[in-house]
Amino acid sequence: MRKRRLFLFFxxxxxxxxxxxxxxxxxxxxxxxxxxxxxxxxxxxxxxxELSPEDYDAIFKQTGLARAGVEQLLEENRRRDILRLQDxxxxxxxxxxxxxxxxxHSERIKDGLNRVSSKRAFMPAVRTGDIxxxxxxxxxxxxxxxxxxxxxxxxxxxLEAVAMGRTSEFWPIxxxxxxxxxVLLRLKDVxxxxxxxxxxxxxxxxxKIPYRLSSFTKEDCSGDAIRGTQCAHLVWYAYAHYGYDLxxxxxxxxxxxxxxxxxxxxxxxxxxxxxxxxx
Numbered sequence: 671m672r673k674r675r676l677f678l679f680f681x682x683x684x685x686x687x688x689x690x691x692x693x694x695x696x697x698x699x700x701x702x703x704x705x706x707x708x709x710x711x712x713x714x715x716x717x718x719x720e721l722s723p724e725d726y727d728a729i730f731k732q733t734g735l736a737r738a739g740v741e742q743l744l745e746e747n748r749r750r751d752i753l754r755l756q757d758x759x760x761x762x763x764x765x766x767x768x769x770x771x772x773x774x775h776s777e778r779i780k781d782g783l784n785r786v787s788s789k790r791a792f793m794p795a796v797r798t799g800d801i802x803x804x805x806x807x808x809x810x811x812x813x814x815x816x817x818x819x820x821x822x823x824x825x826x827x828x829l830e831a832v833a834m835g836r837t838s839e840f841w842p843i844x845x846x847x848x849x850x851x852x853v854l855l856r857l858k859d860v861x862x863x864x865x866x867x868x869x870x871x872x873x874x875x876x877x878k879i880p881y882r883l884s885s886f887t888k889e890d891c892s893g894d895a896i897r898g899t900q901c902a903h904l905v906w907y908a909y910a911h912y913g914y915d916l917x918x919x920x921x922x923x924x925x926x927x928x929x930x931x932x933x934x935x936x937x938x939x940x941x942x943x944x945x946x947x948x949x
Contacts, residue, residue, distance in 0.1 A: 701765055701777045701806065702850035702942040707731065709760045716749045731945055733759050736937040738856060739795035751794040758792055759941065765850050774833070776816075777806040782848030792847045795938050796854060798823045799865025801905055801916075802843075803926045804852040805943070815926035817902045818846075821869045829872050831904045837878040838904055851942025855935040857914060864912070872908040879904070886922045887915075902926045909934075 712732055715725045721744075726737045733756045735743070743752055764780045798820055805815040818830040818841070826843040846852055857865060875893035882898025889895065891910040899907065906916050906924045917924040918931040929935070940948040 702763065703944045704762075704942075705731070705760060709756070712753060712756060716744075716752060732756050734940045734945065735795065736939060736948075738936055739854075739938040742795045742797075742938075748794065751791075754791055755794055755939075763850060774807065774814075777850050778848045779850055792941070793843065793854060793939065796820055796823045796843065797856070797862060797865065799857065799862070799869040800938065801855040801929060801935065802828065802846055802852055803855065803930050804846070804849045805926065806849045806851055815902075815930075817905045817926040817929055819869065819872050819905050819908055821873045829876060829904065831879065831881050831899050831901045834881050834883070837880050838876055838899055840877065849942070853930065853937060853941075853943060853948055854939040855929070855932075856938050857909070858934060858936045868908050868912055868914075871911055872904070876904055876908060884923075887917050887924050888922055902929055905929060 710728075710732060712729060715721065715728060718725065721729075721740070726740055729740050729752065730736055733752060735752060735755060740752065743749070765777050766780050767775050767777050800820040800823070802818045802820065803815060804817075807814055807816045816830075816832075818828040820843065821827050821829045821840065823843075828841050828843050828846070829838060830841050831838040832841075857868075871893065876896070876899065879896055879899045881900060883900055885899050885903040887903070887906060887910070891907055893911060896907065902924045906929065909916050914934055916929050916932045916934060918928045918933070921928070937948050
């Protein structure tokens with residue numbers, strides 16, 4: 671009887687390990703999506719006096735830079751930055767999967783910080799108050815992802831709740847260049863002054879907040895009552911303070927996917943994700 675129980679125990683343990691391994695491996699193809707079409711010259715398009723919707727679409731497919739980002743860089747006469755971004759968009763990369771907090775994994779580009787010289791290279795259109803989301807983080811087969819708010823674009827600083835056991839803290843935006851995929855999002859139809867105020871609120875009220883998974887969206891957003899946060903909750907909280915609810919599914923817990931799906935946001939730039947999913 672005892673041998674039979676031991677046999678069943680190890681059989682179930684083996685099935686569990688196999689299932690978890692399969693579930694974890696199933697997310698690997700989602701690490702990075704490279705363009706499946708040939709690189710084309712963008713100079714003829716960028717030299718036009720006025721771009722058509724088809725032109726914006728062509729630039730998006732070749733660089734990951736959406737219309738909001740393209741218009742911004744063209745207004746600033748930064749066509750060269752668009753071309754540099756195209757080179758990075760088509761650059762072949764190698765990735766490594768790193769483990770955090772025992773069960774949490776995150777993919778990174780090997781030697782990622784050496785692949786760009788500055789934030790202007792890999793994220794040329796970033797502005798204060800913008801939101802960053804990556805899905806290069808997973809717990810077994812669930813891609814939980816990560817999110818951050820840009821608190822100072824000129825200095826290249828984000829505010830993030832990174833992991834359990836740590837408080838929210840400021841990070842250099844350059845570390846986002848090490849993710850094999852990310853999306854840069856911006857609040858629609860709101861001027862830069864308002865986005866600056868949201869970022870300032872985050873800087874003044876949301877640093878050094880303990881990491882807590884059970885941080886709910888049904889709470890006071892004055893800044894006085896917050897006792898814990900997690901990455902997506904921190905971003906949600908800063909915007910909710912000004913009346914913008916980025917929790918797209920309306921649930922009690924907000925995730926990076928919920929922010930990514932929010933109709934209040936527009937895509938500025940995407941890297942390593944399918945462009946058809948980021949329109």
